[in-house]
Amino acid sequence: MARKRAATKPTAKRAPARAAARRPSSLLDTRIVYCGDCLDQLAKLPDGCVDLIYIDPPFNSNRNYEVFWGETKEKRAFEDRHASTQAYIDYMRPRCVELARVLKKTGSFYYHCDWHASHYVKVMLDQIMGENNFQNEIVWKRSTAHSDARQGSKHYGRLHDVLLFYTGGSRVFTWNHIYTPLDPAYVQSHYRRMDEHGRRFMWDNLTGPGGAAKGNPYYEVLGVRNYWRYSRERMEQLIKEGKVAIPPKGRTPRLKRYLDESKGLPLQSVWDDLPPINSQAKESLGYPTQKPLALLERIINASSNRNDIVLDAFCGCGTALVAAQNLDRQWIGIDISPTACRVMAKRLRDVCKLREDEDLWRAGRGFVVRDLPWTEEKLRQMPPFEFENWAVIALGGIPNKTQVGDMGIDGRIFPVAAAPKRRGADTGELEFMDHWYPIQVKQKDKVGRPDIDAFEAVMTREDRTKGFFVSFDYTDGALREIDAFFRKSGKAIIALTVHEILEEEIARKLA
Ligand SMILES: C[S@@+](CC[C@H](N)C(=O)[O-])C[C@H]1O[C@@H](n2cnc3c(N)ncnc32)[C@H](O)[C@@H]1O
Known part of the structure; x- marks a missing residue:
């Protein structure tokens, strides 16, 4: 059973609002x-400039990638290099060496992966980061019910990252x-006593573990001479x-340990209280590799303070950046996919304002x-699916997530004028979803009449009055x-060129 989410005790003092927007170092933006290979x-x-690094690099175990980024540069590069675990490690090693270089000595580094390669990654990181600097292997229970251990499969369900x-x-x-709330069963079994004021408590050991060898002081308390875990002054205070x-x-x-003074249980290394993002969640952008904000907020809260610099070098749709911004940290994001960079830019605008x-x-504000x-030259060389995504997002539309079965539509524009308005309670649908314009993208030097004919057929079939x-x-x-x-037909096709989009001359045509 999933436990209640841990509460974070923010031990760092809140910096003044202006400080959060300050540039933390003149050496670093x-x-x-x-956008680019990290x-x-x-x-x-520069060396030693970042306080906290989180990375969640792709591994080809994630077949959803194919749906996520489609025919992207990222995916093709990935297929070439991840043919074997060794190739994956060979790919990641120089990137982790660079990450270790930019990490401050006082900083922290979290590498998010799963069972496919975690043991190889650990060996690699022990070599790069130093075995003695390893602090924890955290198990995040990322899935509730499991489809992985189906009937007939001969292994246990793989539930965690x-x-x-x-x-x-x-x-x-x-x-x-960070503390988690105490388990009610634990409270029942341990905090069994009640004092004269009705406060629950438990008896706790006061003797110094390891005696003299561990440097515990020896003195008399309430007539008993022993090694104690507290100094004489502290003991006198507790007695008072x-x-x-x-x-x-x-x-x-x-020692009487009171329940009402307990901060809870210090967070352990198995995290089963942070559910994965379900498709209905408010924060969901629909990408299967998106990690929950709560997971990143926990890591950032534990391993950084306000105005510290957080780096995610494989930042996908920007979960770490949004969490860092929400928690008044400075941040730097890197992603090889231009589409991912646009998606996260939109998220930072929409979610973090x-x-x-x-x-x-x-x-000192904005990003x-x-x-x-x-x-134009680079857009010509871009993989077709990336190009489509770029064009659709540039028009303010929503791209199709799949390439096949798009029925001649690469994206849709939902005009602002079509404000959300509930249709009848019986249908439960949103009326504005009916108001959309199709977008067709062709990475061609010159689109000819046959392409336009095909798009006209789409507009007629979908009964749209306008298309792009x-x-x-x-x-x-x-x-x-x-x-x-x-x-x-009275139906308008707005023909836009890449040049017009780059020069931002499209506003008048989109109106
Ligand atoms: C698993 S996703 C990260 C998801 C992210 N944690 C989130 O919550 O949205 C991995 C990301 O790494 C990016 N990527 C892959 N290779 C890269 C590289 N060499 N440099 C930078 N980014 C890379 C991919 O484009 C992808 O967006």
């Missing part, structure tokens, strides 16, 4: 997403205690507070995305066909 992007960062937690080398590293007494059936003084704006960012391959076409250019025949279609 934060609130920035870099191996190249990390090379731009593994997070390997290392620190940067210093004995002193950032650590904020009425917390030290000899239990009715005992001979040695013991951060503005993506160069001037604002320079003034920026760097190194997106958005030039994106390409590098159009033949005269294609443009004449668009006019003729409008005169005949």
Whole structure:
């Protein structure tokens, strides 16, 4: 049974609001997403500049990837390099070496993976981070019911992910205690006594473990001479507070540990209280590899303080960045996929209400995305599915997540004017979902009449009054066909070029 979620005790003092927006170091830009291979992007960062690193790199166990990013550059690169676990480790090793370089000595590093390679990753990280800097293997129960252990399969259900937690080398590293609520059964069995004021307590040991060898002080308490776990002064204070007494059936003084003073149970390494994101969850963006915000918030709370710098070098749809922003940390994100970078930029705008704006960012607010391959030349070379995603998102539309079975539609625009309005309670549908315009994208130098004919068929079939076409250019025949279609049917096809989108000349055409 899943336990109640742990409460975080924020031990760091709250910094003034302005401090959270401050640039933490003149050497380092934060609130920035870099598009590119983290191996190249990390090379731009100085040594020892980051307080907390979380990474969740892809492994080809995740077949959902194919649905997630489709024919992306990321996926193709991934297929080539992850043919074997050794190839995966060989790929990750130089990236982890770079990550270890940019981590502060007082910092923490979390590597999120699963059973496929966690044991190889551990060996690799022991070599890179130092075996002595390994702190925990955290088991996150990411799934409730399991489809993996079906009838007929001869193994146990694989329910959990593994997070390997290392620190940067210093004995002193950032650590904020997190506590989980006490189990009611534990409270019943341990806090059985009640004092004269009706407060529940349990008797706890006061003797110093290891005696003199461990440096425990030796003195007399309530007539008993022994090695004690507290200094004489602390003991006197506890006695004054009425917390030290000899239990009715005992001979040695013991400590009264009160239930109402308990912070809970310090968080252990098995996390079964953070459910995975279900498709109906408010935070869900529909990507199967998206991790829950609560998981990232826990890690960030435990291993960083306000205004510290959090880095996610494989940041997907930006869960770590959103969590960091919510918790007043500085952050840096890196992802190789331009689509992922756009998705997370939208999320930061929508969820964190951060503005993506160069001037604002320079003034210490807002954020920026760097190194997106958005030039006509680069867009021409981009894998087709990435190109489609780019075009649809640039128009403010929602891309299709699959390539096959799209029925000639690469994305949909839901116009702002179609405000959400409930239809009859009987249908339970949202009326505005009926108001959408199809988007068709072709990564072609010149779209011809046959492409337009095909799109006209889509518009007629879907009974749409307006549709958008994106390409590098159009033949005269294609443009004449668009006019003729409008005169005949009253349906408008808006032909946009990549150049117009890049120059942001599209606003008037989208109106
Ligand atoms: C499992 S997803 C991360 C999901 C993320 N934790 C979240 O909650 O959204 C892995 C991400 O790593 C990115 N990626 C793969 N190889 C990369 C590389 N060499 N450098 C940077 N990002 C990479 C992929 O594009 C993908 O978005």
